[in-house]
Amino acid sequence: MIVLENVSFQYTKDRWILKQVDLEIENGSCTFIVGPNGGGKTTLSKLMAGILKPTSGDVYLDQQNTKDLELYQVGTKVGYLFQEPERQIFAATVKDELAFVMDLKEMAQEEIRKRVEAALEQFQLQEVANSFPFQLSRGEKQRLALAAILMNEPSFLILDEPTTGLDRERKKILSQLIEQLKEQGIGMVIISHDEKFIQTHADRVVKVAGGEVKDGG
């Protein structure tokens, strides 16, 4: 569960991006965040993931205050997909991208191989398994980033504008993936403008505008 209590946030002293926000996100639900560009959606989602810490107020991830959590600890609770997937791809091949963290943690090679194969299949990346990740299409990069995040087995997933720049076919694949993850019981927060996408998946819609957060929208 993600709980925001009386959260306010500013990047610079002269301007509040969010003002006194109270919000609760249940486990296993799918919440959409909508609102105008520059309204603070990305900021709100980064606060939820503990990437940004509130200027005042508190954010709790499974009852733990994000102020007391280091980023590497957050990763096993919440997965975060950036608006630009290029920024979270690190390895020279798709396979290594999925494996390198487990490698660094000295997991058994056999176990790593098994998990990588499973992820390649679930995210439809078998054909590009040995490609250079930065030359993949946008949809493929995004699925690769998602697959890599999910290697950590987080119970929550936050996606920042995942449908931007995807064609209809790619959106369909993403939709299927989201349904699968929902069935696995992973809670989701998705930032999106895509009406159809919202109607298909949303359990709840939250609107962010002018520093305020409102339910329904």
Added chain:
Amino acid sequence: MSYLDPRTKLVMVLTVSSLAVLITNLYLLILVQIIAVATVTAAGGSILDMLKKLKKFLLIFVVIVFVQSIFTKGGQPLWQVMNFTIISDLGLFRGLQMILRFFIIISSASIMTTSTPREIIQGLVQCKIPYEMAFMVTIAIRFLPILRDEANDILTAIQLRGINLRQIPLLKRLKTYSYLLMPMITSVLLKAQELSIAMELRAFRAYPQRTSLRVLKMQRLDYLVMAVCILVFLIIMVLALKIK
């Protein structure tokens, strides 16, 4: 002072910062510091901003004082623990010297920020620096904030994968850093590629001679300010040599 020619400002920065490097006498350094602060204030910069920048160097200053005191021979001890000199007057002196130099260079460089990047390029071009070089300088200035944002996200993202960057076992450090470099270098190369195509499309360097819409012209005030800069530079250098 934003109406001064960028070339004039460049001369101001160059004279003040070379003084900071050339002079060793503490009193003269303080004098140069006062001159630098006065010029920046006249140029529309704020002293408060400068002090904020200086705050970041405070720790370095403290470390320098200790290191200089402990490792340089001579000087009167100011603070001793069991016959072991921790701070000496020489160390303090060297530390002060260093921080003054830092501060003079940083504050004089902020004179340049009162010109727009476009003006600075034009200034460089009219100093007979090839346009390509001057263009590279602006690109660097233009992309710096974007690269900073990217680097932030990349650092965040790798930690969210469960890697504690503060505690990587020594043997794995190199490998981990190579994974960090990958997205940064790729992003820079891809940007360079896109930018070069965009430049080709706009026929960059299609003609050997470039003409400019805005041409900078030195005013009488510019020549006056430059002359004063060089005069002050010479006077202080002569003083410095005399005092030695």
